Amino acid sequence: MIKLLLYEDNKPLREGLSMLMGGSEGFMVAGAFPNCNNVVEEVALLKPDVVLMDINMPGVGGLAGLKLIKNQFPEVKVVMLTVFDDNQTVFDAMKAGADGYLLKKTPPAKLLEYLQDVYQGGAAMTASVARQVLQLFAHAPVIEQKKDYQLSDREKEVLQWLVNGYSYKMIAGQLFISLETVRSHIKKIYEKLHVHSKTEAVTKAYKDKLF
Amino acid sequence: MIKLLLYEDNKPLREGLSMLMGGSEGFMVAGAFPNCNNVVEEVALLKPDVVLMDINMPGVGGLAGLKLIKNQFPEVKVVMLTVFDDNQTVFDAMKAGADGYLLKKTPPAKLLEYLQDVYQGGAAMTASVARQVLQLFAHAPVIEQKKDYQLSDREKEVLQWLVNGYSYKMIAGQLFISLETVRSHIKKIYEKLHVHSKTEAVTKAYKDKLF
DNA sequence: CCAGGCATCCCATAAAAGGGGGATATTGGG
DNA sequence: CCCAATATCCCCCTTTTATGGGATGCCTGG
Numbered sequence A, B: 001m002i003k004l005l006l007y008e009d010n011k012p013l014r015e016g017l018s019m020l021m022g023g024s025e026g027f028m029v030a031g032a033f034p035n036c037n038n039v040v041e042e043v044a045l046l047k048p049d050v051v052l053m054d055i056n057m058p059g060v061g062g063l064a065g066l067k068l069i070k071n072q073f074p075e076v077k078v079v080m081l082t083v084f085d086d087n088q089t090v091f092d093a094m095k096a097g098a099d100g101y102l103l104k105k106t107p108p109a110k111l112l113e114y115l116q117d118v119y120q121g122g123a124a125m126t127a128s129v130a131r132q133v134l135q136l137f138a139h140a141p142v143i144e145q146k147k148d149y150q151l152s153d154r155e156k157e158v159l160q161w162l163v164n165g166y167s168y169k170m171i172a173g174q175l176f177i178s179l180e181t182v183r184s185h186i187k188k189i190y191e192k193l194h195v196h197s198k199t200e201a202v203t204k205a206y207k208d209k210l211f
Numbered sequence C: 001c002c003a004g005g006c007a008t009c010c011c012a013t014a015a016a017a018g019g020g021g022g023a024t025a026t027t028g029g030g
Numbered sequence D: 001c002c003c004a005a006t007a008t009c010c011c012c013c014t015t016t017t018a019t020g021g022g023a024t025g026c027c028t029g030g
Helices: A011-023 A037-044 A062-072 A087-095 A109-121 A126-140 A152-161 A167-176 A181-192 A198-207 B011-022 B039-046 B062-072 B087-095 B108-119 B127-138 B155-164 B168-175 B179-193 B198-206
Strands: A002-007 A027-033 A050-054 A077-082 A100-103 B001-007 B027-033 B048-056 B077-082 B100-104
Touching: A002 A037, A002 B001, A011 A027, A011 A109, A011 B039, A037 A062, A037 B048, A050 A109, A062 A087, A077 B001, A087 A100, A087 A126, A100 A109, A100 A126, A100 B127, A109 A152, A109 B127, A126 B027, A126 B108, A152 A167, A152 A181, A152 A198, A152 B198, A167 A181, A167 A198, A181 A198, A181 B108, A181 B179, A198 B155, A198 B198, B001 B011, B001 B039, B001 B108, B011 B027, B011 B108, B039 B062, B048 B062, B048 B108, B062 B077, B062 B087, B077 B108, B087 B100, B100 B127, B100 B155, B100 B179, B155 B198, B179 B198
Parallel strands: A002 A027, A002 A050, A050 A077, A077 A100, B001 B027, B001 B048, B048 B077, B077 B100
Antiparallel strands: none
């Protein structure tokens, strides 16, 4: 028996989903709410296996709700449900740890299948969402091998600040050392990286995935 | 009618799949081969809509076959089929442009559904594969979306050289313009990117995947 | 036509970075 | 114990950047 929690602001849809789920073999609806304003308390109290979460809701939205749940209850599965499948929203949800991303046009029977999958440790993704993900990978930059330039810990530290756009003076302030010391470190870093400017060092740091 | 091509070295499985697909409404098997040794010719001749490709085959393997097909016929959908769902293989296939990644244990009915999805422009992913992908996103915040800072073509060009570690003077030489013009462009670029130094601009260029 | 964006060029000044030298102290391994 | 690497600091000098002002044409869309 999979215990579900629904978050969906549209009342007819919320009730429709409740009825569908509640009336299906192996499913049980523990609660259905129109917003995430008390999501942490509700999840704590009702202990669902899977949460079905609309993204566009007034008040605390679905993405925020997802993050709240995953922060407190990482073991609870959360499946996002939405009409939008634009790139950014999908990836935001993924990065926030969603266990699935389904479109509202998904037929009810499929919906139940997906929820089963998620309950069993899989992830749910509609074909169009999966497509976007695959395309992202196809166009992803090639993963390069990390190179080792034998930078000392301190040097790596300095390089980090450098990459983040800090001036020598600011780095000196951050590390509580003098400007001269920063300059010394940077001279050494350039030597080890075989570069002659901040920009080259930064580019090298990114290209060679120094961190 | 979806025209399929199968690549699978295991004879019983190949014939089983052929029979399943061939006997199903809306599907047609144009060919079934035990390896990818002549994959380009076969695809060119048989013009399939979707190719179902085993990963582990003797001779030219499935991954290589995938790449061969996608290089020559990017419009042909290729779905990978395998027993392995280890991270690296999945990831490799995705990067090579696979339109789907299915496990061999996928039930026949599901398999047909997935192929339909792929034919209609979606992507196919079994729940366990989808899970891995989502976890990758959750644990690897590396993948970002491109942002648009409305840089003009010329400005992008200048930024490119900047990123590559060229000094203003060198850029001026490269673009056959005066140092002053380079400076003007860079002022404008900084304005648009909301930064105040070369380093910040370079870092932003990498982080926001400006190219 | 005219405003706005773009590309081009110029000047001046202050801040930052790069390159060369050198010094001192600590530390860990052979 | 000594050496090499590291981390810290200092000076001098040149080049490069950053930022603030301009100006001039060219083109395009309202």
